Amino acid sequence: MPFPNSSARTQRHKLILAATIIPLVMLVVVVLLVVIIQGRKEGPSSEILLEWRGKGTTPYLREIVLGRCYNYVATVNSELRNKDCLKIWELFENAFMYKNPCSITEKDYQPLMDMASHPIPCNKSLFWSKTSNLVHRYTKANQDFVTLEDTLLGYIADGISWCGDPSSPGVNYKSCPKWTECESNPGTIYWKMASKMFAEAACGTVQVMLNGSIEAGAFRNDSIFGSVEVRNLNSDKISGMYVWLMHNIDGPQSEFCEGRSITILKEILKKQKIRVFCEDNYRPVQLLQCTRNPEHIACKACS
Ligand SMILES: *[C@@H]1O[C@H](CO)[C@@H](O)[C@H](O)[C@H]1NC(C)=O
Ligand SMILES: *[C@@H]1O[C@H](CO)[C@@H](O)[C@H](O)[C@H]1NC(C)=O
Ligand SMILES: *[C@@H]1O[C@H](CO)[C@@H](O)[C@H](O)[C@H]1NC(C)=O
Secondary structure, three states: OHHHHHHHHHHHHHHHHHHHHHHHHHHHHHHHHHHHHHHHHHOHHHHOOOOOOEEOOOOOHHHHHHHHHHHHHHHHOHHHOOOOHHHHHHHHHHHHOOOOOOOOOHHHHHHHHHHHOOOOOOOOEEEEEOOHHHHHHHHHHOOOOEOHHHOHHHHHHOOOOOOEOOOOOOEOOOEEOOOOOOOOOHHHHHHHHHHHHHHHOOOEEEEEEEEOOOOOOOOOOOOHHHHHHHHHOOOOOEEEEEEEEEOOOOOOOOOOOOOHHHHHHHHHHHHOOOOEEEEEOOHHHHHHHHOOOOOOHHHOOOO
8 A cells, every 4th residue: 555655655746846847947948048149139249339440429419410400590590490400310310320330321311411401592602622720710700601511411510420330329439430441431421422412502603712732732633622522513503613722821832823733623624614713812811811910921901
C-alpha cells in the first residue's frame, strides 16, 4: 500500500514542480527576449549620434525659427500676416528631423518653400557675395532694397545651423556636416533652394553688391551668386543688372569694374540677354561705410 501512495505523492510533487517551474522558465525567456529586443532597438544607435566637423544645431532652434517668423509677419512685413508660422515650423522640422543629414533632397524642403515664399516687388532685389555685413547694414537703412535675408525664408534661417540624426531625438545638437563633407546637407540644400527662388522672383532692375577688395576676384562662378542666382534669373522679367563694386574703405582695391572677374560676369549675363551696368564704390553705400570712417579721404564731401 505505501508504494502506490508514495508514487502518487511523487506524481503530485512532479506536478507541483512543473506548475511552478514552467511559468518561471517562460517568464525568464520573455524577460530575456524583451531585454534583447530593447537592446537592439535603442542600444548604440540612440545614444551615439553621427559625428560631423561642422557646428551642431543651434540651441532653441524651434523657438528661434518660430519667434523670427512671428516677428517677420507681425512687424517686418505685415503683408504676410496671414502666413501660418506654426505650419511653417512644422514643415521646417519635417524636412530634416530623424533624417541622415547627408541625404537631404529638394523634395524634403519643397512644401516649406511653397508655403513660405512670397513675391518681391520689382526693382528691389539685391544680390550679394562676400559683402554680407555691408549689404545688410544697407538694406536696414534703405527700404528700397531686399536681400534674400530680408525675405521670410532668409530671415528665419539667417546665421543659424541645423541638422537631423536618424536616432532619437532626431536632431543633432553636437555637430552637423560641413559643405565639404557632403553637399546634400540641410543647410546647403535650404540656401540653394531659397536662393534659386529669390533669383527666379526678381524683376525690373536688379542689383548685386560685390567685394572689390577680394584678391581672387569680386565675382566667383562657384559662389551661390555665381552658381545659383545668376543662372536662375528670368531675363524676360529683368531689364538690367547694376553691379555695385565696393572696396573696403581702407583698401585694398583689388578689382574695378573693368576687372577680369567682372568681365566674366558681364559675358555670362550677356549670353542670358541681361544688360550689366557696373559702378565702383556706389556712393549711397560708400556713405554708409563713411559713418564709421568719417575722416577718410573718400568720405569728404568733395572728394
Ligand atoms: C522699376 O524701374 C524702372 C526703371 O528705372 C521704372 O521705369 C519702373 O517704373 C520701376 N518699377 C517699379 C515697380 O518701381
Ligand atoms: C570684403 O571681404 C573681406 C574678406 O571676407 C571682408 O573682411 C570685407 O569686410 C569685405 N568688404 C566689403 C566691402 O564687404
Ligand atoms: C568657372 O570658371 C572656371 C574658369 O573660368 C571654369 O573652368 C569653370 O568651368 C567655371 N565653372 C562653372 C560652374 O561654370
